[in-house]
Amino acid sequence: MSSYLVSEHAVIPAEPQQLFDIVADPAMHPVIDGSGTVQATRSDGPQRLSLGAKFGMDMKMGAPYKIENTVVEFEDGRRIAWRHFNGHIWRYTFQPVDGGTEVTEQWDATHVWNRLLLRLAGFPSRNRAGIRGTLTRLGEVVAGDAR
Template identity: 30%
Template sequence: MPRTFTVSDSIVVHVRPDEVFRQVADPARMGEWSPENLGATVHGDVGETRVGTVFDGRNKRGAFRWTTRCTVTAVEADRLFRFRVHAIGVRRPRVPGPIATWEYRFEPVPGGTRVTETWTDDRRSWPDFVAGAFDRVATRGHTFADFQRGNIRTTLRNLKKALEPAPDTA
């Protein structure tokens, strides 16, 4: 069976697109929603994220922890935030190579924003059997596509819960 290189999911968040975009386009905040990411350290000027911004993401899966080097590749205010993961390591991202691209799209809908999160496997040069074997070890039996499908679902649900105003309890 051929590898699945891209998976995505969407959710409607009852918050304006500019507010959702502002939160998601800050790499340091991702750890608040992601089941694997613990946040990020932005290199250079800390401020508005723009194309070329470099950050190191801290991640965990079970007891295993690692760091990735990422570069922002697209920013369209209130519409799009994308970055590619291009190095990995335990404490510091020392091993370079194409790993993945993450994209977030923000679409205004009545009463809020449709947020679409997409993961793309950038390990195109890996033979399918090597990627499959690695994936099953790294994800405890899953392909990365199936594993990331679950992570995306969890991230979007957590984002919605964190950003939407609490219902009145009066």
């Protein structure tokens, strides 16, 4: 696997659609974010994501900044992905398995022009830790029904 594709998965005891609906709700992104960078949803975006939807987030990595995303993959209940301005993609897939749903989250920078800079800045390993944290938090939200 490429160092520009970071992928982690976890089995969460919930139905795929329930988990998908959480990820497709931009207001839940600050709640499930395991990296500590997603601060708030921008109010001008959709309440539920769909193919082609644009949504913004208030972020903080050292300094605060805003980012806009575009949903580039969407299969309700199965797969959702959005692209940042830089071209990298955040992707979630939901596969039913015994005991719940295998949720896979990926950070995909395989087609980004400045991949080397991202790697030198430590994003592959930083994102792996954030993804693991997000999968844990997603499971906690479902278990506690914190919505």
